[in-house]
Amino acid sequence: MPPVRHTFDTLAPGDVLDLGSCQVTEAEIIAFASDFDPQPFHIDPAAAERSIFGGIIASGWHTCALTMRLLVDAFLSQAASMGSPGVEQIRWLRPVRPGDTLTARIRVLEKRPSQSKPDRGSIKSLTEVTNQADELVMTMESIVLMGRTAPAI
Secondary structure, eight states, X not given: OOOOOBOGGGOOTTOEEEEEEEEOOHHHHHHHHHXXXXXXXXXXXXXXXXXXXXXXXXXXXXXXXXXXHHHHHHTGGGBOBOOOSEEEEEEXXXXXXXXXEEEEEEEEEEEEEOSSOTTEEEEEEEEEEEOTTOOEEEEEEEEEEEEOSSOOO
């Protein structure tokens, strides 16, 4: 596991962290959706062609899972993360298609030290995911609990 680089105290509102990229394949789209979101436009190329999407698209939940992987690899694995109380908002703005390359970044929106536990605080962030044309395909606002560099006294 990489050393901790990100703590509540090292992050500030306005900070932007690049999370990297991944490519989406049709086989992955169909495999994920077959297990978790088996709607025809996710799993059946012929039915997807006749749908309003005109072809196979990734489940929004697949896009979330791919984004979570990028988030863990590039940020959370190096952060004093204590988990998350939840996601406030997810928006799927544009279909994700086979061959798309997704790129994600996280922007710190605000942070609040815990009033009852001085060893931590909460970070509210906006995760933005774009495709290879730099079109926004997904946004997610969430909160993560983060350990502090040193407890506030």
